[in-house]
Amino acid sequence: MKAKTYSTNSIIPGIAKEYDMVYFVNTSRKGLSYEDFVKIAKQTPFSIDDWSSFLHLSERTMQRYKKENKPFDPIHTEKILEIALLYDQGTDTFGDASGFNLWLDLPNVGLGGVTPKSLLDSTFGVTMLRHALVRIENGIPA
Known part of the structure; x- marks a missing residue:
């Protein structure tokens, strides 16, 4: 099953313009390598501290993944x-990363007055952001 095609290249290693959901199922089952995580993380404005918060992992656990180069659970x-896909969608919606990065850090009335970035620690929050981006794509204030 193929998902939406975005005009930008994906920040996910080995994935181009079209997302193959089988890839995501298989990768999720085997676990993403720390090396591939770093490739994704470097293309986002998020620090390792941010990622640690999003993933509900301690910095020490993140360091252990790095040291042992073991795949994430x-x-x-x-x-x-999920966050990488959202980032791809956001950069496509805004036309570039800088516009999307700014949107992530500004309080948003449509999201209850919080910054979109603050919602990345929850699957429900990521879903809210995906819906907000679709509204923006369709010209509806979000």
Whole structure:
């Protein structure tokens, strides 16, 4: 099953313009390598502290993943990929990363007055942001 095609290249290693959901299922099951996580993280404005918060992992655990170069657990892999997909969608919606990065850091009335970035620690929050981006794509204030 293929998902939406975005005009930008994905920040997910090995993925181009079209997302293959089988890739995400398989990657989630086996776990994303720390090396691939770093490739994703470097293309976002998020620090390792931010990612640690989004994934509900301590900095020490993040350091252990790095040191042992072990793959992330499936639940954390899914969260990383979910945020990466959202980032791809956001940069496509805004036309570039800088516009999307700014939107992530500004309080948003449509999201209850919080910054979109503050919602990235929850699957429900990421879903809210995906819906907000679709509204923006369709010219509806979000």
